[in-house]
Amino acid sequence: MESQEGFVQHIASKTDEFSQWYIDVILRAELADYAPVRGCMVIRPYGYALWENMQALLDARLKATGHKNAYFPLFIPESFLRKEAEHVEGFAPEVAWVTRAGAEELAEPLVVRPTSETIIGHMYSKWIKSWRDLPVLINQWANVVRWEKTTRLFLRTSEFLWQEGHTCHRTAEEAQSETLTMLEVYRQFLTEDLAIPVIAGQKTEREKFAGAVRTYCVEALMTDGRALQAGTSHNLGQNFAKVFDITYLDEDNELKHVWQTSWGVSTRLIGGIIMVHGDERGLALPPKVAPVQVVMVPILSGSSREVVLSAVRDIQTRLSKVCRVEADCREEYSPGWKFNEWELRGVPIRLEVGPRDVKAGQVILVRRDTGEKSAVPMDGLETAVTELLDNVQTGLYSKAKRFTEDNTRIVEDYDTFKEILESGRGFMDAPWCGDQACETAIKEETGATIRCIPMDRSARPGKCVRCGKDTETWVYFARAY
Amino acid sequence: MESQEGFVQHIASKTDEFSQWYIDVILRAELADYAPVRGCMVIRPYGYALWENMQALLDARLKATGHKNAYFPLFIPESFLRKEAEHVEGFAPEVAWVTRAGAEELAEPLVVRPTSETIIGHMYSKWIKSWRDLPVLINQWANVVRWEKTTRLFLRTSEFLWQEGHTCHRTAEEAQSETLTMLEVYRQFLTEDLAIPVIAGQKTEREKFAGAVRTYCVEALMTDGRALQAGTSHNLGQNFAKVFDITYLDEDNELKHVWQTSWGVSTRLIGGIIMVHGDERGLALPPKVAPVQVVMVPILSGSSREVVLSAVRDIQTRLSKVCRVEADCREEYSPGWKFNEWELRGVPIRLEVGPRDVKAGQVILVRRDTGEKSAVPMDGLETAVTELLDNVQTGLYSKAKRFTEDNTRIVEDYDTFKEILESGRGFMDAPWCGDQACETAIKEETGATIRCIPMDRSARPGKCVRCGKDTETWVYFARAY
Numbered sequence: 019m020e021s022q023e024g025f026v027q028h029i030a031s032k033t034d035e036f037s038q039w040y041i042d043v044i045l046r047a048e049l050a051d052y053a054p055v056r057g058c059m060v061i062r063p064y065g066y067a068l069w070e071n072m073q074a075l076l077d078a079r080l081k082a083t084g085h086k087n088a089y090f091p092l093f094i095p096e097s098f099l100r101k102e103a104e105h106v107e108g109f110a111p112e113v114a115w116v117t118r119a120g121a122e123e124l125a126e127p128l129v130v131r132p133t134s135e136t137i138i139g140h141m142y143s144k145w146i147k148s149w150r151d152l153p154v155l156i157n158q159w160a161n162v163v164r165w166e167k168t169t170r171l172f173l174r175t176s177e178f179l180w181q182e183g184h185t186c187h188r189t190a191e192e193a194q195s196e197t198l199t200m201l202e203v204y205r206q207f208l209t210e211d212l213a214i215p216v217i218a219g220q221k222t223e224r225e226k227f228a229g230a231v232r233t234y235c236v237e238a239l240m241t242d243g244r245a246l247q248a249g250t251s252h253n254l255g256q257n258f259a260k261v262f263d264i265t266y267l268d269e270d271n272e273l274k275h276v277w278q279t280s281w282g283v284s285t286r287l288i289g290g291i292i293m294v295h296g297d298e299r300g301l302a303l304p305p306k307v308a309p310v311q312v313v314m315v316p317i318l319s320g321s322s323r324e325v326v327l328s329a330v331r332d333i334q335t336r337l338s339k340v341c342r343v344e345a346d347c348r349e350e351y352s353p354g355w356k357f358n359e360w361e362l363r364g365v366p367i368r369l370e371v372g373p374r375d376v377k378a379g380q381v382i383l384v385r386r387d388t389g390e391k392s393a394v395p396m397d398g399l400e401t402a403v404t405e406l407l408d409n410v411q412t413g414l415y416s417k418a419k420r421f422t423e424d425n426t427r428i429v430e431d432y433d434t435f436k437e438i439l440e441s442g443r444g445f446m447d448a449p450w451c452g453d454q455a456c457e458t459a460i461k462e463e464t465g466a467t468i469r470c471i472p473m474d475r476s477a478r479p480g481k482c483v484r485c486g487k488d489t490e491t492w493v494y495f496a497r498a499y
Numbered sequence: 500m501e502s503q504e505g506f507v508q509h510i511a512s513k514t515d516e517f518s519q520w521y522i523d524v525i526l527r528a529e530l531a532d533y534a535p536v537r538g539c540m541v542i543r544p545y546g547y548a549l550w551e552n553m554q555a556l557l558d559a560r561l562k563a564t565g566h567k568n569a570y571f572p573l574f575i576p577e578s579f580l581r582k583e584a585e586h587v588e589g590f591a592p593e594v595a596w597v598t599r600a601g602a603e604e605l606a607e608p609l610v611v612r613p614t615s616e617t618i619i620g621h622m623y624s625k626w627i628k629s630w631r632d633l634p635v636l637i638n639q640w641a642n643v644v645r646w647e648k649t650t651r652l653f654l655r656t657s658e659f660l661w662q663e664g665h666t667c668h669r670t671a672e673e674a675q676s677e678t679l680t681m682l683e684v685y686r687q688f689l690t691e692d693l694a695i696p697v698i699a700g701q702k703t704e705r706e707k708f709a710g711a712v713r714t715y716c717v718e719a720l721m722t723d724g725r726a727l728q729a730g731t732s733h734n735l736g737q738n739f740a741k742v743f744d745i746t747y748l749d750e751d752n753e754l755k756h757v758w759q760t761s762w763g764v765s766t767r768l769i770g771g772i773i774m775v776h777g778d779e780r781g782l783a784l785p786p787k788v789a790p791v792q793v794v795m796v797p798i799l800s801g802s803s804r805e806v807v808l809s810a811v812r813d814i815q816t817r818l819s820k821v822c823r824v825e826a827d828c829r830e831e832y833s834p835g836w837k838f839n840e841w842e843l844r845g846v847p848i849r850l851e852v853g854p855r856d857v858k859a860g861q862v863i864l865v866r867r868d869t870g871e872k873s874a875v876p877m878d879g880l881e882t883a884v885t886e887l888l889d890n891v892q893t894g895l896y897s898k899a900k901r902f903t904e905d906n907t908r909i910v911e912d913y914d915t916f917k918e919i920l921e922s923g924r925g926f927m928d929a930p931w932c933g934d935q936a937c938e939t940a941i942k943e944e945t946g947a948t949i950r951c952i953p954m955d956r957s958a959r960p961g962k963c964v965r966c967g968k969d970t971e972t973w974v975y976f977a978r979a980y
Contacts, residue, residue, distance in 0.1 A: 053572040060622055063567035086544035091534045092642055092658050115599040119646040120592055141541055156544060161573055165600040177573050
């Protein structure tokens with residue numbers, strides 16, 4: 019699909035122009051493109067293959083924790099959105115409205131779903147009758163629309179793809195436990211599959227989901243020092259159960275409202291992968307989700323051509339049993355050009371094979387993450403490649419983890435806080451009085467928000483970084499996407 | 500999720516009230532439910548698991564033929580739809596319009612995609628430069644919206660799920676070849692995976708896709724004698740290439756328009772599965788796509804309870820390696836009630852195990868399609884179950900094939916034609932003069948449409964079933980969904 023010159027084109031410097039680098043990588047690696055509708059994107063085959071791999075891994079985790087997939091309508095009656103007061107306030111400003119269909123003006127406009135708590139709540143009220151029907155553990159993979167003012171490919175688009183889980187439980191305790199279970203599922207998915215280290219915690223009242231009692235999140239640090247909210251898990255309490263009348267007859271013969279949760283991650287995680295692992299050469303994909311895990315580049319010359327191509331075919335057959343492998347045997351591009359192209363596309367391992375390698379019964383493996391080269395014997399190549407893929411996966415995670423740790427600072431005074439932000443760098447672990455006025459003032463004065471109140475930390479005495487009031491609450495601040 | 504009484508409720512007689520039977524099966528088997536938006540449906544977990552299995556099998560076939568998935572925007576600018584004259588005429592009457600987003604009235608209304616030729620054409624014009632970029636072989640799994648006047652669960656809903664393939668080629672021949680390749684992929688998917696026999700053929704000018712040069716289809720016969728268009732494959736020629744200016748620089752250095760195809764199948768195939776295989780007891784699912792292939796129902800009584808439950812756990816562990824197996828060990832339902840429930844849900848094999856079976860080292864297997872029971876030794880149970888699943892798959896196909904053949908009649912005069920339609924039965928293989936006036940008159944007078952001009956038949960002399968004119972074209976007529 020690329021024009022021939024496409025890949026030798028320059029991408030911006032990551033160090034000097036991070037935002038432009040980010041866009042360049044997406045466009046040049048053909049992950050996505052701008053759509054002709056404001057704020058919308060097209061996910062191109064390479065980007066979509068990445069998403070399919072992410073989906074498959076997360077879907078398996080959702081099913082392993084007892085969830086089943088279903089599909090609910092795209093359109094939501096306006097009146098549904100209006101039922102939960104905080105919810106409508108949060109979402110009404112950014113929804114798309116269908117007002118006409120076929121020849122008719124609709125009596126009641128329809129909202130294109132920005133999230134599905136309301137329409138799913140309506141269905142649950144129909145389906146759930148008895149305590150025997152609980153818990154209900156349903157997930158949906160779908161597109162959603164939020165008409166954002168400023169957009170950026172993957173990170174904030176008018177339409178995006180996501181999964182949204184919606185569960186109902188008999189007790190408040192069970193709903194809280196589900197909320198935390200799903201947060202943990204996300205944490206594991208992010209760290210183990212995407213090689214992205216995260217901080218798990220709770221959102222403040224100001225930052226929680228419109229309609230939730232409590233919102234939990236996993237937050238990741240991008241290599242430009244800004245935070246990315248990577249996934250959220252909400253304890254909805256009985257807020258939606260009450261307005262949609264989702265009740266069940268309990269064993270004690272009393273009619274009770276259910277307790278609910280909802281949770282989601284989206285295609286914005288692709289943005290996270292780019293910004294956490296990418297470098298000056300372009301993308302660097304974690305092997306577990308890379309569409310191509312190993313790319314073979316033959317070094318062809320003169321009389322040895324056929325020998326090398328035959329070795330390539332042989333290796334491809336063997337490796338395709340243990341990994342996702344492709345051979346780039348195009349004649350119109352040089353090996354050097356191909357090296358650059360596949361590095362830009364973030365393929366974890368490059369396998370080079372030339373006439374001398376064939377003679378020596380070896381191939382050259384090159385790691386995308388470190389650039390390290392090694393000659394590896396043909397015998398046992400499957401094992402060597404599998405191990406190297408594991409090493410790249412671990413290597414990417416360790417590097418990102420180290421970066422996150424190096425850029426997480428304990429900050430106790432507001433001047434230091436502001437200085438760190440001016441250099442644009444990282445998480446600040448700072449004491450906060452718990453007052454929303456301070457939180458808002460900090461945002462207005464510095465652009466930093468409370469990313470989360472990290473889980474499971476013992477109380478530490480401190481003084482609010484802004485007002486100086488005594489507190490035992492320490493939170494993570496950052497500028498965020 | 501069901502209320503306790505749910506499953507013993509009556510479903511309508513298939514023979515006497517086919518339409519009601521169809522809806523009853525869907526609702527009671529919890530495949531889908533009505534949504535609170537006109538004409539929309541909710542696909543419930545059991546129905547969605549069926550769709551996921553269908554998707555996985557078809558997706559593998561699409562990838563095996565070189566196609567890659569991508570994702571294009573839900574919204575299409577109105578002006579795009581208007582570019583291709585036939586296309587807009589065909590789709591404009593049934594599209595949903597987004598006219599407002601956030602606080603703003605949109606300057607140009609957006610169409611919620613009814614199909615994506617236009618927006619994909621726009622992107623292709625941007626991406627394709629050279630003959631080296633061809634062919635482009637892209638598929639998308641997505642939701643689409645068509646505001647239908649009368650709707651029916653799965654068969655015709657305002658929103659549905661589908662896949663749509665969109666390809667670009669260098670030559671007319673290559674596009675025609677792709678069109679027929681995809682028709683064949685659909686034929687194999689339908690017959691081999693869904694056990695649905697089909698007639699493959701070409702649509703008439705009247706029935707072809709709005710914007711296509713030629714439309715091909717696979718048509719299946721439902722057990723009420725009506726036809727279902729199960730999949731379509733369109734040769735688009737250069738119609739969209741010209742209006743969206745999709746050109747490439749050929750090897751001879753000339754700028755040329757590409758040749759295109761598009762093709763799709765949708766969740767309406769679930770309706771086809773229900774209507775082809777279902778019976779008075781409810782659903783009967785082809786094993787290859789059944790969410791549960793084997794359901795175990797233990798016969799529990801008194802002192803032998805633990806022995807039987809332990810056998811069930813053991814068998815489940817063994818069978819889960821070769822098929823999708825579930826054990827229904829609920830205490831609050833009787834075995835007889837469970838038999839009915841799982842028959843209604845169409846599970847291909849029921850496995851019964853009671854105290855005497857455990858002693859005898861055997862289980863009872865019951866086929867959903869024929870009701871046939873057999874005692875099978877525990878030793879080698881995996882093989883017996885795998886074979887029986889194959890037999891059920893083949894059995895369902897053979898039965899449907901026989902039904903289709905028994906209800907396909909050669910008809911040469913119009914009175915017989917009308918008589919057959921009055922009894923509502925099947926395909927009529929009849930001579931047609933090729934004149935659209937005759938085709939339209941037949942539709943108006945009888946409700947029957949030309950389903951297709953079957954592929955690869957040698958010319959046979961005949962006289963048009965309506966006007967009597969000499970012709971060599973024989974076509975399949977039927978009333979259709």
